[in-house]
Amino acid sequence: MQKIKEHFDRNDRFARHCGVELVEIDKGRARARMQVKDLHFNGARTVHGGAIFTLADFAFAAASNSHGDLAMGISTCTSFVRAATEGVLYATAEEVSLSRKLATYQVRVTDQEDELIALFQGTVYRKSVPLTD
Amino acid sequence: MQKIKEHFDRNDRFARHCGVELVEIDKGRARARMQVKDLHFNGARTVHGGAIFTLADFAFAAASNSHGDLAMGISTCTSFVRAATEGVLYATAEEVSLSRKLATYQVRVTDQEDELIALFQGTVYRKSVPLTD
Amino acid sequence: MQKIKEHFDRNDRFARHCGVELVEIDKGRARARMQVKDLHFNGARTVHGGAIFTLADFAFAAASNSHGDLAMGISTCTSFVRAATEGVLYATAEEVSLSRKLATYQVRVTDQEDELIALFQGTVYRKSVPLTD
Amino acid sequence: MQKIKEHFDRNDRFARHCGVELVEIDKGRARARMQVKDLHFNGARTVHGGAIFTLADFAFAAASNSHGDLAMGISTCTSFVRAATEGVLYATAEEVSLSRKLATYQVRVTDQEDELIALFQGTVYRKSVPLTD
Numbered sequence: 389m390q391k392i393k394e395h396f397d398r399n400d401r402f403a404r405h406c407g408v409e410l411v412e413i414d415k416g417r418a419r420a421r422m423q424v425k426d427l428h429f430n431g432a433r434t435v436h437g438g439a440i441f442t443l444a445d446f447a448f449a450a451a452s453n454s455h456g457d458l459a460m461g462i463s464t465c466t467s468f469v470r471a472a473t474e475g476v477l478y479a480t481a482e483e484v485s486l487s488r489k490l491a492t493y494q495v496r497v498t499d500q501e502d503e504l505i506a507l508f509q510g511t512v513y514r515k516s517v518p519l520t521d
Numbered sequence: 522m523q524k525i526k527e528h529f530d531r532n533d534r535f536a537r538h539c540g541v542e543l544v545e546i547d548k549g550r551a552r553a554r555m556q557v558k559d560l561h562f563n564g565a566r567t568v569h570g571g572a573i574f575t576l577a578d579f580a581f582a583a584a585s586n587s588h589g590d591l592a593m594g595i596s597t598c599t600s601f602v603r604a605a606t607e608g609v610l611y612a613t614a615e616e617v618s619l620s621r622k623l624a625t626y627q628v629r630v631t632d633q634e635d636e637l638i639a640l641f642q643g644t645v646y647r648k649s650v651p652l653t654d
Numbered sequence: 655m656q657k658i659k660e661h662f663d664r665n666d667r668f669a670r671h672c673g674v675e676l677v678e679i680d681k682g683r684a685r686a687r688m689q690v691k692d693l694h695f696n697g698a699r700t701v702h703g704g705a706i707f708t709l710a711d712f713a714f715a716a717a718s719n720s721h722g723d724l725a726m727g728i729s730t731c732t733s734f735v736r737a738a739t740e741g742v743l744y745a746t747a748e749e750v751s752l753s754r755k756l757a758t759y760q761v762r763v764t765d766q767e768d769e770l771i772a773l774f775q776g777t778v779y780r781k782s783v784p785l786t787d
Numbered sequence: 788m789q790k791i792k793e794h795f796d797r798n799d800r801f802a803r804h805c806g807v808e809l810v811e812i813d814k815g816r817a818r819a820r821m822q823v824k825d826l827h828f829n830g831a832r833t834v835h836g837g838a839i840f841t842l843a844d845f846a847f848a849a850a851s852n853s854h855g856d857l858a859m860g861i862s863t864c865t866s867f868v869r870a871a872t873e874g875v876l877y878a879t880a881e882e883v884s885l886s887r888k889l890a891t892y893q894v895r896v897t898d899q900e901d902e903l904i905a906l907f908q909g910t911v912y913r914k915s916v917p918l919t920d
Binding site for chain 2: 395399426427428429436437439441458460462463465466468469
Binding site for chain 3: 794795798799800801802804805825826827828829830831835836837838840841844845848857859860861862863864865866867868870918
């Protein structure tokens with residue numbers, strides 16, 4: 389699992405560019421965080437939907453690749469329920485279904501008061517190639 | 522419309538941070554572009570789902586706010602159909618439905634060969650406040 | 655709450671036509687059931703996606719209207735994770751967010767062994783009119 | 788293609804139970820119709836989301852299985868943009884992406900005036916087994 393965590397820490401450039409970091413990863417589960425900065429704002433000065441999505445998507449990617457085989461997100465859906473403006477946001481991903489070629493995850497994005505910011509669900513297609521060497 | 526375009530060019534920091542630019546905007550329509558760079562890659566060296574989403578979401582935001590009143594994305598869904606690795610990506614947003622408080626948009630993300638990279642649909646809630654002063 | 659339950663028992667014809675029944679309803683929560691019958695099958699002899707959706711959507715409608723004001727589903731997303739073939743299916747809806755005009759719900763569709771059949775999330779627009787007289 | 792059409796006409800019991808009929812089917816495309824009747828209504832006397840979904844899902848199933856191999860819907864998302872109350876509803880499905888194991892479709896549900904009732908997109912997983920004998 390350590391090797392998988394390092395893969396995400398080092399190789400996901402867009403996550404790094406957006407200030408998204410992996411906090412924890414386990415079989416079928418992952419948690420990521422993002423410290424809100426000026427660069428995350430949209431024109432209404434709330435955290436951009438794209439930043440929230442990237443945070444959720446990163447936890448989704450980590451959780452779905454946690455089994456060691458490459459998993460690619462094919463379909464996602466996101467409900468944005470509350471504006472975020474400051475502090476740290478967290479994304480917690482949990483596996484709700486796992487089969488040989490497909491898996492589905494639910495991700496909750498929350499703020500420092502544990503208020504729900506967005507609810508995300510996504511499906512991956514699992515390839516028979518390892519994630520890392 | 523020029524005032525609305527300037528609002529998006531100047532004030533959406535996250536779009537700028539991700540290299541996403543507004544190309545065109547009209548009533549209920551918008552087009553955005555993103556030149557693929559190293560910073561956009563995920564761990565598999567393809568364009569990150571978060572970058573593709575941000576591009577689509579920016580065109581969605583522009584199209585939905587094109588009528589002048591503030592519109593906030595509440596629900597989106599994205600199918601990632603093809604990996605992108607280089608060149609310029611485009612997102613074209615079209616309004617499929619408009620009512621007093623709600624509107625729905627479809628966004629196609631394509632590459633330089635006009636191949637579909639992702640299909641996105643989203644709904645906004647329209648507030649009775651102007652987008653700009 | 656009893657009046658709201660009766661409204662759903664009596665007036666939702668399509669739910670009745672599909673054999674979907676409301677089991678429980680409370681503020682922001684609801685549970686529905688569907689006994690699988692021949693009429694529910696698709697061409698592959700598994701429970702049709704439309705039947706699963708209708709079951710989930712009925713629990714979603716009940717939970718979202720449980721506050722007494724009319725709420726209309728505007729956007730939903732469903733991941734079908736496991737085929738269902740027999741027995742009783744349940745849909746359990748829970749509110750994850752509630753504001754003056756919008757609310758979001760998560761619905762889990764499960765079988766008799768509590769295995770997940772589908773994961774659904776949906777958003778409603780809340781009108782300022784009562785559901786019942 | 789005729790054999791595939793017959794498969795859907797004969798074997799999809801739930802579609803028949805809901806009054807949904809296949810009008811046309813071609814490679815990657817399909818059209819279905821549903822004459823609105825009393826049985827389709829929800830408690831607000833508009834066509835139930837479950838009926839609209841079933842109509843869209845049936846066109847989606849036909850279009851995705853039109854290549855001859857069994858395709859199963861894994862993920863769908865539906866925006867309900869306009870209430871339907873009478874007449875005939877149509878669902879037109881179009882393939883937007885096709886690969887060896889996955890395919891994505893967009894479905895528009897319209898009424899007799901060609902007004903959009905719902906916008907649906909869905910992804911299937913394609914199995915290496917024929918749909919029919």
